[in-house]
Amino acid sequence: IADIRAQVAAGAEHITFGDPDFLNGPGHALKLARALHAEFPHLTFDFTTKVEHILQHRALMPEFRAMGASFVVSAFESTSDGVLRRLHKGHTRADMDETLTILEAARLPVQPTWLPFTPWTSLDDYLDMLAWIRERDLIAHVPAVQLSIRLLVPPNSALLANSPPGLFGALEPRNFSHAWRHPDPRMDELQARVTVIAEGSADNPPAAFAAIERLAYGLAHRPLPETWGARRSRH
Numbered sequence: 001i002a003d004i005r006a007q008v009a010a011g012a013e014h015i016t017f018g019d020p021d022f023l024n025g026p027g028h029a030l031k032l033a034r035a036l037h038a039e040f041p042h043l044t045f046d047f048t049t050k051v052e053h054i055l056q057h058r059a060l061m062p063e064f065r066a067m068g069a070s071f072v073v074s075a076f077e078s079t080s081d082g083v084l085r086r087l088h089k090g091h092t093r094a095d096m097d098e099t100l101t102i103l104e105a106a107r108l109p110v111q112p113t114w115l116p117f118t119p120w121t122s123l124d125d126y127l128d129m130l131a132w133i134r135e136r137d138l139i140a141h142v143p144a145v146q147l148s149i150r151l152l153v154p155p156n157s158a159l160l161a162n163s164p165p166g167l168f169g170a171l172e173p174r175n176f177s178h179a180w181r182h183p184d185p186r187m188d189e190l191q192a193r194v195t196v197i198a199e200g201s202a203d204n205p206p207a208a209f210a211a212i213e214r215l216a217y218g219l220a221h222r223p224l225p226e227t228w229g230a231r232r233s234r235h
Helices: 002-009 026-039 051-056 058-066 081-086 093-105 123-135 144-148 185-200 205-219 226-234
Strands: 014-017 044-048 069-077 110-114
Touching: 026 044, 026 058, 051 058, 051 069, 051 093, 058 093, 069 093, 093 110, 110 144, 123 185, 123 205, 144 185, 144 205, 185 205
Parallel strands: 014 044, 044 069, 069 110
Antiparallel strands: none
């Protein structure tokens, strides 16, 4: 609370709780939010939390919203249950849909974060992620840079011990990550080209998303679903 007072005194009108373990101690988080709202009733805030914690503490979401929470950041990472297991995320694709339902009922928008490029993510997985985002009207909530993020494997990562020998190469000190290449060269090309799109379209998420769709479907030699084109033309 002392930190929040100092931020408000400096002119802050919104507070970010960036620690993803915000709801590891739900009682403490709730006590803090109540104190914040009592002292600064017009102050808004956002918090970062895990999908599994939203499911566990769903009953708290309406109260957080009433006390000034304006959105939630949560690491969805992938729509592939296989990739989620590899990353030991503790949630499933179905859990992500349930999370959306919980947050929508509480009128709390979500800003999901993603890890689209891993050695285990196929091009079909990437297309499935794009479709999942579009079908749930989340495009405006997903900055294009999120669709370009590549797995970093720091020294002593558990992934090193739990992956086949040779999957990860030598440590690159500049990146503080072990080098790796995707078994499908199209994925490395896609990652590089999505990064370029993200860098040039930061101010127009719908256009960037559409460009990434065209690129990904083109690399897969598949046409864009016709209903998507119709939907874009109506807008």
